[in-house]
Amino acid sequence: MCGIFGYLGTQNATPLLLSGLERLAYRGYDSSGIAVAGQNNDLKVLKASGKIENLLKLNAADPIEGIRGIGHTRWATHGEPTDINAHPHTSRLGNIAVVHNGIVENFNDIKKMLKASGHNFKSETDTEVIPLLIETYLKSTPSLEEAVRETVNQLEGAHAIACISSNEPEKIVVARKGNAGGIAIGFGDNEVFISSDMAALVPLTSKVAYLDSSELAVITSNKCRISTLDGKPIETKIHQVDIESYAVAKGGFKHFMLKEIMEQPEAATSVLRGRVSFSPTKFMLPSLPFETKEIQGFSRAIFLGMGTSIYAAQVGARYLENFARVPASVENAAEFRYRDSVLDEHSLVVAISQSGETADTLEALSEAKSKGARTIAITNVEASAITRIADATLLMHAGPEIGVASTKTMINSMIVMYLLASYFAQERKNFSLNEVESHVHNLSKLPALLGDAIENALCTVKSVASKYAQSKRFLFIGRGLLEPIAREGAMKLKEISYIHAEGMSAAEIKHGPIALVDQETPVIAIALNNPLYEKMITNMSQVHARKGNVIAIATTKNSSILNNADDVLWVPECPESLQPIIATIPVQMLAYEIAEHLGNDIDQPRNLAKSVTVE
Template sequence: MCGIVGYVGARPVQGLLLAGLEKLEYRGYDSAGISILSGEQVDSVRAVGNLQALRDAVAALPHAAEVPGGAPVAVAEPTTGIGHTRWATHGRVSEENAHPHEDVDGRIHIVVNGIVENYMALKRELADEGVVFTSETDAEVIAHVISRRYDGDLPAAVQAAYGELVGHFAFVAMAADEPGVLVGARRECPLVVGRGDGEQFLASAVPAFLEHTRRVQFIEDGELVVLRPGGVDFMSPDGTPIEREVVEIDWDAETAEKGGYETFMLKEIHEQADAVAETIADRTARGDGVDLGDLGTIDDAFLRDVRRIIVVACGTSYHAGLIGRYAIEGWARVPVEMDVASEYRYRNPVVGPGDLVIGISQSGETADTLAAMRLARERGATVLAITNVMGSQATRDADGVLFTRAGLEIGVAATKTFVGQVAVMYLLALRLAELRGTLAPERLAELVGELKRLPHHITEMLDAGDEEIRAIAERHYKAEFFLYLGRHIGLPVALEGALKLKEISYIATDAYAAGEMKHGPIALLDDDTPVVCVATDSPVLDKVVSNIQEVRVRGAHVIAVASAGNEEIREHAEEVLTVAETDWMLAPLLAVVPLQLLSYHVARLRGLNVDQPRNLAKTVTVE
């Protein structure tokens, strides 16, 4: 996720911005920039790469001078500024696409986290008015929309512009002729105020200003905020003033990086709604279909006629691919084969022209997946990479790329990157169905609408708390074996849930297609065995219920994940975790969340480090 920092006050702003951005490096970024206001002059500096590249560029500013050690120091002492670290989504990694962005006249400067879903419509509208764009980003439109509303009152211009924007985002705006004023706006992306004496901070996360103040005000979703050195004003989008409590936090630096959560894994579980929203937002903006404009040389004609799809991946990415297989075959009617990447190249696979090989790798550097992709490409297949990291090796080895937009994931056990991968597979399946005409237009629009509602469902689930899941974990965390069962679209969820538990709790765990239970696993069941069953609504739910009954007869304890409204399941399972009702094919994006939390709490109760489980690495770069 991108990082934002802003400052108004009496201190030299340059060093504060750079230091704040350093504190946000843990969020991940590929470029960075700052804009600082001195008098009525705004100096903007942007650089690709790490913050040292930005520091070097800042040293050349007119108001910067060299001091021992080479660090720049402000001479004119500008008191207003904004800074940004960018994790690329729209547009390649380049200086032009780095933030801050500005309007045509250089009056309005903005930094943005998130996505403007209707940016293309706004961009066409602005272009018709004569606006010339200097970047490929969706973010730049915000500067121009504010600019055309601006008549010397920045808060009023931001308020008016806010109503024109569709999407999920947080942004901060600064005007050249209004020194000492910053205006921020939040819609589903984080933004927080740091309160000082005669100075104020605005950032995407507390670490950016923690060393300067521990007094914070949390901006709620759908609110705007105006910062001046002497105070902070909150308001609703219609201008109604809002009172917001000042909270004194006692976080240390590490806790602040975790956003107040006890671990990075828990923080990342709670970031999953954002990860899905970021991944699907602009790609589903038109509502009745899917746009995949970043597919490189893979064109619509190829996708329309593709004869077969092969997915190669490892671990969690493999499970995401399995979900994608069900969706692609079910919606687009294209045959899909799954292969464990580490085995693929050793079986002399039959692959060639007309085949689409999809390599899924969170890091884009997974050695086995890269090797499988290269083999397929050498034999004439078209290769698509699904990854979270721009510039990774997978992006260079593939004909096309679909990026997940989950942001940096620090916890070794994948959570938000998994849901990002699943979301991309759904997008691809819907696009294939649209091109091939295998779904009626109204059905396609219905599925796109359901997909767009999933981030809201995830947020609701997480906001409701996990006391019930924690209680289940307390009852079973001493168990020496767990069995996970699922059928059809529930099977990959069961596999992923089992993987999470074994990764971070070190409990022996197995996952099976529920119909296979009688072919061996049923022998493992006894009175001490917890059995986790994925029982969300689907055409095979009655079969799953039958399998649950077989489990209960053997004395095992059933923990079921079910769709809300299914009261019958409570007659068969001792413990039920419910998720929101949605189209049954999309249910995995919801059903996996309680399983992540169950694994999390079991591991924590066993006193284990969930962020760094033993023997595991975030990126497997060797065979």
């Protein structure tokens, strides 16, 4: 995940920026850079691909000094991880520098407009449009603050931005739109620090203000003024942060699980980096060793997993069948290893394990490989055991996940499988160029959609959770791509609330489970706008006819759902292929809020471990 760090004060900014970037390195990156305002306020920029050590060497060879600056660790999305594509990016005159987390969804349109007005581009990135836009707006607006505000309001998607200008050297302007990671502002003695990660501020200060979505801050060495993106002033609330490392790691949230749910838009951005190209539009999975001919020769695929991973696998298998037309099935890894499966060199086995150490999944993958199948591991941990068994590894890039109940890794594993299926469809010629462009476009909107889903959940889930927290049991139902999310919702609720829950296809409910329906058994129906919506309405009516309560997860503005549900959790409108990813947010939040209402140990639920390394 990309990282932002900045400093404004009385000390030499360069060593502070470099050490701040080193503390952000754990998030993952492929290049880094800094911009520092020197003695004459001219901006000096150093950028290097590869490790931060390369940036340190550049500075050692030709040191730059100044008392204000910004820095960045980049994980590539638009453009390869090269020196020129690294952040910060600058304006045409070189007097404005910007660092940026997020994806500019409409960057092609903005780029065309800027080119038409005479701007030239040095990099392949989407970020470069931002300083050029700021420079353009400065011709008609009175200040850097207003130019940044105008620019951010023009950007589509989710963004976190920091900007400095040699024309207004006494300030740093930061802005946040949507959920592309946070911005924390730390206060010292006549100095201010900014960071996208609270952990990077810990050695420097314990006084912190947080920038929320749709907010902008103008920072000087002794002042921070926050306003909304439409210019309304907001009181700057400074928090005294507990510097105990465990509390800091939670970033101000009560539980790791909640923090990790909130990080999912940023995690989604991270997993897309380097795997989709916007110009030319295509999918790229450079870590796969398979030639196109081999991909075209696969006759079947088997997805393996345990727990949450098996539900993610069920989504992934449907993606592969729907997109690439490869017959795909899902098996419990523990059972797969003990049956004599029929595999050959035309079989593909995909194993999902967030830790990469799940004992049953490792054994199952080894079994598949011994029978000649080609194998792919999907994991969140680089160099874990599963990566040493599989022919290829696709990393989730979700960042550290501390809570035992998987959240970020569920979302990111589904995204990885979306990418895998799309790449196969591209290489097998199942996708036309227009379809490739459509799927890349949809994925570019995913981080912002996840942010919207989180905002919706924060508005509605808590009251619904308190209403039903004393229920004896829950049933979760869904159809098509949303059936696995019903099963995952039940799993999450069991894991952390200790309430019995079952997830199933809505079509199954009348074949036995409907006998459980009563006033103490709420039914969560995932009924988004898709071809199976009317089928879901029928199943919800069947529950109501038995005096059961229905909690619908539904698409915003679908007011007709209110005729068939007692309560509704809303998610944003999105393409059908993204619905399982988006619908995961409310089931995670519902489980969290019920467990919180009951006073349970959410991060370390009883009897569970993060990684199951025994059979």
